[in-house]
Amino acid sequence: MIEVNDNFRLLPVSYLFSEVGRRIAAFKAENPGKEVIRMDIGDVTTPLFPSVVKAMHEAVDEMSTVEGFRGYGPEQGYPFLRDAIALNDYRQRGIDIMSDDIFVSDGAKSDLGNLGDIYSRDCTVAVMNPSYPVYVDDSVIDGRAGVLTDGIWSNLVYLDCDPDNGFLPKLPERHADVIFLCFPDNPTGVAIGKAELQKWVDYAREHGSLIIYDSAYEAFVRTPGIVRSIYEIPGAIDVAIEVRSFSKTAGFTGLRCGYTVVPKSVKGRYADGSEVSLNSLWNRRQTTKFNGCSYVSQRAAAAVYTTGGRHDVKAATDYYLHNASIIKEALVKVGFKAYGGDDSPYVWASPCDGRGSWDLFNMLLHEFNFSTTPGCGFGTLGEGYVRFTGFNTLENTRKAMERLVEGF
Ligand SMILES: *Cc1c(COP(=O)(O)O)cnc(C)c1O
Numbered sequence: 525m526i527e528v529n530d531n532f533r534l535l536p537v538s539y540l541f542s543e544v545g546r547r548i549a550a551f552k553a554e555n556p557g558k559e560v561i562r563m564d565i566g567d568v569t570t571p572l573f574p575s576v577v578k579a580m581h582e583a584v585d586e587m588s589t590v591e592g593f594r595g596y597g598p599e600q601g602y603p604f605l606r607d608a609i610a611l612n613d614y615r616q617r618g619i620d621i622m623s624d625d626i627f628v629s630d631g632a633k634s635d636l637g638n639l640g641d642i643y644s645r646d647c648t649v650a651v652m653n654p655s656y657p658v659y660v661d662d663s664v665i666d667g668r669a670g671v672l673t674d675g676i677w678s679n680l681v682y683l684d685c686d687p688d689n690g691f692l693p694k695l696p697e698r699h700a701d702v703i704f705l706c707f708p709d710n711p712t713g714v715a716i717g718k719a720e721l722q723k724w725v726d727y728a729r730e731h732g733s734l735i736i737y738d739s740a741y742e743a744f745v746r747t748p749g750i751v752r753s754i755y756e757i758p759g760a761i762d763v764a765i766e767v768r769s770f771s772k773t774a775g776f777t778g779l780r781c782g783y784t785v786v787p788k789s790v791k792g793r794y795a796d797g798s799e800v801s802l803n804s805l806w807n808r809r810q811t812t813k814f815n816g817c818s819y820v821s822q823r824a825a826a827a828v829y830t831t832g833g834r835h836d837v838k839a840a841t842d843y844y845l846h847n848a849s850i851i852k853e854a855l856v857k858v859g860f861k862a863y864g865g866d867d868s869p870y871v872w873a874s875p876c877d878g879r880g881s882w883d884l885f886n887m888l889l890h891e892f893n894f895s896t897t898p899g900c901g902f903g904t905l906g907e908g909y910v911r912f913t914g915f916n917t918l919e920n921t922r923k924a925m926e927r928l929v930e931g932f
Contacts, residue, residue, distance in 0.1 A: 540901035601628025650700035654902035713864015847914030
């Protein structure tokens with residue numbers, strides 16, 4: 525037998541989503557007449573846009589002809605898509621990102637983990653608390669997390685998010701090499717303004733850190749002054765990698781396509797001190813370990829930038845945002861503290877009565893018959909909170925929130 529990566533033993537069993545499912549199933553079995561509304565859905569629910577479907581059909585037809593067939597494509601993505609991304613998401617918004625800074629992939633989750641290949645095992649990683657669990661678990665698998673005690677990893681730097689700072693993280697007290705930031709955030713739904721994000725860019729420039737900026741939810745930003753891309757911040761182009769996805773923007777969670785921006789100006793150093801651009805390292809990593817995202821998915825992604833596609837993105841995200849606003853309004857009405865939901869499909873809430881996340885989950889399930897995601901699953905500072913999502917239908921969202929407001 526071979527020796528395996530011992531870090532896998534360190535990973536705690538993730539029972540959050542299975543436990544949510546188990547408790548819902550048990551409740552339904554005990555209460556057959558009651559309808560449970562899922563307010564914990566962590567996935568988009570509206571079907572692919574007509575413009576996207578049309579582009580996919582055309583791509584399939586092309587592939588079925590001798591002239592149109594495509595085999596392996598460029599590992600970095602087809603130029604038609606890299607150009608569309610650089611132009612529409614960056615240059616038309618006044619940001620100086622070029623096509624060769626863009627690396628198309630099968631989604632943000634893989635890139636977030638794979639980026640760990642290009643920075644040293646010895647880098648200290650900082651994560652928001654609470655946060656999307658992937659940043660922590662990837663760090664564990666790569667051996668950068670240390671040991672776990674009471675929900676805290678010894679080698680990670682935690683960026684505390686709490687009600688005092690409106691769930692925006694505080695700058696680290698310990699030095700951090702690689703800093704994961706996510707805005708608009710999952711799970712808290714909180715978005716960040718330019719002045720606040722500037723502090724992080726300044727920190728990274730001063731301390732020689734790298735920011736890995738997860739902007740999977742940028743398409744939900746509506747409030748003027750709220751950041752969609754970290755490159756809106758002066759100086760970020762030298763210290764930040766941005767990870768994006770068509771998943772939440774355009775309903776690609778099942779189709780798969782995302783991209784990572786690695787500006788050529790972001791530099792690192794080898795052990796001997798010599799400088800190297802992270803763009804060249806990531807290019808080497810991708811060309812070695814990745815053979816590209818499918819042609820059909822990339823044609824589908826390019827359709828998102830057409831007039832019809834843009835209109836559909838706006839309509840779909842508006843729909844989820846409207847649901848989130850209904851959730852937030854209801855929660856405020858019953859006296860909960862509620863965050864997010866304005867530029868995000870997520871609402872993060874607590875009655876602030878000392879009750880734990882699972883107690884809160886149970887109470888909401890048993891008394892109002894809807895499910896949420898316990899906040900403690902996203903980090904120690906998520907305790908006492910639950911996450912609501914705007915991904916159910918408008919009708920179900922209204923129904924669940926009416927139950928809450930009428931019965932609370
Ligand atoms: C959904 C999500 C992702 C993953 O997106 P994929 O492109 O589907 O892999 C990344 N980051 C955050 C914060 C997410 O919520």
